Amino acid sequence: MSHSQTDHIKIFDTTLRDGEQSPGASMTLDEKLKIAEVLEAMKVDVIEAGFAIASNGDFECVKKISEQVKDSTVCSLARAALGDIDRAAEALKPARSPRIHTFIATSPLHMKVKLQMEPAAVLEAIHHSVSHARRFVDDVEWSAEDATRTDLDFLCKAVDTAIKAGATTINLPDTVGYGVPEEYAAMFKHVIENVVNSDKAIFSTHCHNDLGLAVANSLAAVNAGARQVECTINGIGERAGNAAMEEIAMAIKTRSDIMPVTTKIETTEIMRASRLVSTVTGFAVQNNKAIVGANAFAHESGIHQDGVLKNAETYEIMTPESVGLSRSVLVMGKHSGRHAFADKLKELGYELGDNAFQECFKRFKALGDRKKNIYDEDIIALVDDEVATAENKIQVMSLNTYTSSDGRAFSDVTLSIDGKDRKTVVYGAGPVDAAFNAIKALIGFYPHLQLFQVHAVTAGTDAQAECTVRLEDDGYLVNGQGAHEDTVTAAARAYVAAVNKLIVKKEKRAPGHRVDSVQKTG
Template identity: 60%
Template sequence: MSDQIIIFDTTLRDGEQSPGASMTLDEKVQIATLLDEMGVDVIEAGFPIASEGDFEAVSEIARQVETSVIAGLARAIPADIDRAGEAVRHARRPRIHTFVSTSPIHLEHQMKKNQDEVLEIINATVRQARNLCDDIEWSAMDATRTPLDYLAKCVEVAIRAGATTINLPDTVGYCVPAEYKAMFEYVRANVPDADKAVFSVHCHNDLGLAVANSLAGVEGGARQVECTINGLGERAGNAALEEIVMAVRTRADVLPYTTRVDTTQLTRASKLVAVASGFTVQYNKAIVGKNAFAHESGIHQDGMLKHAETYEIMRPEDVGVRATSLVMGKHSGRHAFKEKLAELGYELGGNALQEAFRRFKDLADRKKHVYDEDIEALIEDHITEDAESAKVMSLTVIAGTGGPQKAILVMDVNGRHVTEEATGSGPVDAVFNAVKKILPHEAKLSLYQVHAVTEGTDAQAEVSVRLEQGGRIESGRGADVDTLVASAKAYVAAVNKLMARRRQHAQAVNAA
């Protein structure tokens, strides 16, 4: 059997399903593009029947992604399967992933069906899917609480009906590794055509065992691992992609498998998903946590200086961690700035470069040390502002114990300067109220988050804001050494996106 593990990423489906983690279409496409570039084999892009937005995301990703297989999820319902088939239709390599519950507790309480009826459903739905697409994954929901002989029967029916991948998930995060491995061994030994399908693991982390279980399933013969960036996912999350990939790579001596994933992209992927989902990564998270490679204790530091391998089992650069380097200050010239941009992967010409340089100088005046991360924040902040949108020109805030806090905001709206004043309970509230006076809207604020781009009290603040209006979610980001200015920029960026969406919609209605 091949020892290459197929990495199946479900950040955009299982991950996005976790309460509060919903992402915009742009963010999803950006994440899928990066996953494709880094060598993820299969991207589960969404659950097309769940909503119009999900359908749109899956079909857009299917159109844009070059190499990865694009999967759409469907329940064992004909309309679901048709919708999933339609969403992945334009993918270079489409997959329909359909699932049904198999455990007695689900059959009795959720499905209200007996075992024979479920076998019939598996047969019919897998055949329907197979008529739409050659690559079919079938999942036995709650497999780990299903009697083994019945589970084997279900798998046999699914393979006979045309399933090419068989996923046996630990849906409720209940299994322990030895048990999970034994389940795969049993099913593979007792299903006649087991070698006609690839077996897959899908583990939840309710007991903190998702990665351990996934690796045990691989030892039991599974060759696909379903996982998510940062372990994002419902409840305690899914198995973390970065942990699976680095465990296999670091312990090749006892885990003789390979993946196609370029590990130097793991940190980038982690940051992108953290920002898009609004779920920050805990400091002590394995592989991608801020402290994952920080050796603080005296004994460790001494050992590290003498020979890194005394305490380091992985090198930070292997997962794409760059040492924070002091790059430039207020005396750096345009040429050095342009070179730095190229090194960070940005190609700006003409006016965009001019404008970016002006912003850099402005930042260097206010902040002593300008790091790579500062420049990245500055550029990304700039990229999100398009020409016709409203911009923050200046902001004055009166804050402190006295209250009510007051904001005086000047904005450029279509070339016209508008000034408004507002109060609020707290300075952020006052700033947002001032924005609302200039750009009236009904959207509800569903997330407000501040991160420091680097260390120190003069660090730039990066603010993420998420707004919700009529089921639509738009997020905005803003960076500045002043947290309140960053907040205003982030909020305005999100409102700009809402308004752009409204304009597009109005145009579509007029055209129709």
Template identity: 60%
Template sequence: MSAVTSDTNKDRIFIFDTTLRDGEQSPGATMTLEEKLQVAEALDEMGVDIIEAGFPIASNGDFEAVVAVAKRAKNSVIAGLARAIPADIDRAAEAVRHAPRGRIHTFVSTSPIHLAHQMRKTQDEVLEIISKTVAQARNLIDDVEWSAMDATRTPIEYLMRCVEAAIKAGATTINLPDTVGYAIPEEHFAMFKTIIEKVPGADKAIFSTHCHNDLGLAVANSLAGVRGGARQIECTINGLGERAGNAALEEVVMALRTRGDAMPYHTQIETTHLARASKIVSAAANFPVQYNKAIVGKNAFAHESGIHQDGMLKNAETYEIMTPASVGIKETTLVMGKHSGRAAFKDKLKELGYELGDNAFQEAFVRFKDLADRKKHVYDADIVALVDDEVGSVGDRIRIVAMEVVSKIGGVHKCDMTLTIDGEETSVSYEGTGSVDAIFNAIKQAVGQEPNLVLYAVDGVTGGTDAQASAHVRLEMNGRIVSGNAAEPDTLVASARAYLNAYNRLLIERGAAAQGAMAG
């Protein structure tokens, strides 16, 4: 038995995060290797039990990402997904063998509609596939998870036969996913309860839920599955995932924590990391979190109604069932401003969870003072964006010195820019179809390279016309893809700095690749 499945505490719920696999399958949510490693590190530090790092057979890039995540794992089990195909299983085993603890997660369809139109197999043929492929996986690794794709539309009698076959072949975790978000809580509860009570050997495995949100019931169904006997929940940060997404990790975790009276179960998640993880995934996938998103949305702990505000001032529990601090969100304050000194700024950074070195702190403080001079109110979110941006830019080879942009409706858009490249100053001027186009073209002209712009997006860090703009840029050159982020009160400056942030990462990667080639 693996370290995960040997836990004897019947009230312990294991959290299986599939942000890097199922979440990344959201159209447009593809992450770079660097972004995947950043997400995986946040999940590992937060206490996620199992991280599904990818689908190793899908591509060389996916394989390499799973290997990289596996090598850096400290506490989490690292899982690789595999179809019920021998080559898939071998590839997954090769990828996760680098982890201190690895898992092969293999799956096959079981519902009549999938068997008829996708698998084109009989029930008996699928049973044979289950037995052979699960046994193959178990011969390669001790920790094997088996999933019945489209379990909730599979007749219960046949589903029980499949589960029994998987357990006999050596599966240590059995996942019964609501692949298309079809179930309702009562059905989900009954499915797990029936199978766990009736299938021979069910006590030898951990049962798992994996719910999609097509009807908005993913979290409710996951919790119903737990009541039915499941002890693992598969979920994603921010509910990221195909179509309408998956059960949101932050929601299931906080539901269990907040309503322990009705659901006496617990997880090992350090909930104060939830807001930070949400921001990291949102930036990496370039999927903004809706303002009224439960737990981690900008308005999750905001109160505008006069009645609500009155109640909050008298006792926060009148309208908040959990504290912002419990999920890593600090209550918005206005105490930081242009008169704040280094000690106050350092104390605020510590409160927000940052420990910076002397150089990084000094650069962040200078930018904070500059921001405070320009912005009426400096919120915690402004400081978080500023520090994340500054930490990501330390050691840049290209830096912006000055920039002037001229925009005219129906006329010329022009950017005059001065940059330092490896310490040498250079000035350029370029026209474009728009202001941002002129800025990006000016940078390319100065550096002398032509990366392909894969993605450009801008979002507001806080509200108001003086809000910082958070810009996200993704560049590709010679097969390498990198991302850059920046936050500034001025959208054009944020865009320029985000582009430079990505460009610097390209130069670093190119230099590392050249050194590797020379060493070889």
């Protein structure tokens, strides 16, 4: 089907901004750059890289992503304050296609309680903030925070003010996940029909999932005239999360019969993006999650299996290949050589340097000696773990754990710290506790363990374990991941990965520009 320019839906990804506001989802600069690279490969239209005024770290992130990204628009969030906008503009200077996204609350509750401003003052702030942003960039987005609880007449006045001041995109977010599809669509239709110059801007959705309706609300708004959808990978975000980008993209692609619109999203990159975000944040994707869950293309019922074997369309409305999955089961083994391993890495979307490739191949062969069946998921976990730890100052060199039936255990751990091996033997209440105690004894400080999570990469008793550890120390909160066929070793690697992040954060601590409290949109 041929579509006109107005039938294109822009995908605005806010994984790096709103997604990172999920408690515990803080990402390092390198991790954000990797995610931005994958988002650009997916052909995301707009990447919201951060909130430049929030901290020096966020500013640096927006700046570095602006330098790296070539094809997507790079966006920074800013409140309706001139200092916020100036800071965003400075961070976006290197971007080929920069956007400033400014916002202010418009609902009676937010204006009275949070802003303590009269409606007339809010309209004035909209005019000043948008017009100020236009001094720096041609692409300005304005958001009406808590739009779904805003008086419609006032919302129209606010939108009209923003467009007259130079806003090219108008976002009407369901900030608290309060809306339902019919109501949300009616709001868009009313504003588009009643704002005289509404044709001069693209209307955008930004939905939270508090009632489980974020994707449904976003698609309802598309049918009502919205031409940009704001979303995140795996639906991560504050509280119950945001509309999931993979669900939006595949719903539009699969149901083009009732939504005659298109996106530019390269859907075959979806699984790669999902796995990367899950690994970086430590937020495991639930098995029954649409599109990217482990069970999304799995069939256990005999009736379903029979139907799929006869014709996959009986129970699959999209193909696994369309989202970047492979139907192959056993594709690699201990007899596979470097050439086959390199081809498999390319198929899975990895490009490694010589040293990283050699280390990964060595671990792959070792895994093949211990594990009968090697799946794509095994290789992904292995490579992600190796790449994440390759440059760390502290690395796990060896680990031997001994346990008894009374629960006592001791761990013999050797760490490489700044190139020098250090070893200790420490007791604990179980093997993982003993390993963690040994690591703490070697590093010389004692971070607080906030989360310890384990899941099997594949099925079977010989499956690799993928562990996530969340540590807090001195006001910093970090996640670490590790994978290994031995669960205790995977846990130790995850703990050490988190420790390395803590050390980097502490080394970078320096007095500078900082805002302790910022209001958030969306």
